[in-house]
Amino acid sequence: MIIDHEIKEHRIQATLSECLKHKRVAERTSKGKAVQYKCIKSKAELEVNVDGSKTIKKLILE
Incomplete structure (x- = not known):
């Protein structure tokens, strides 16, 4: 999610179709x-995480 040209939220999705x-x-x-x-x-x-799920700590934009 982008607000005022700044990334405010990001999520892990398994596939591009799931993201769309x-x-x-x-x-x-x-x-x-x-x-x-x-x-x-x-x-x-x-x-x-403690429950085994993954979260994004930092995006690496190239």
Whole structure:
């Protein structure tokens, strides 16, 4: 999620199609707001949580 040209939120998706599906849902629910959603493939520094799930610690934009 991008607000004012700054990345505010990022999520891990297994496939590009899954990302596009979630993007469409998010765009429908945020009508009229100045929020931009993008699906990108990038490198990231990951962190493993206590429950075994992964979160993005840092995006590596090249």
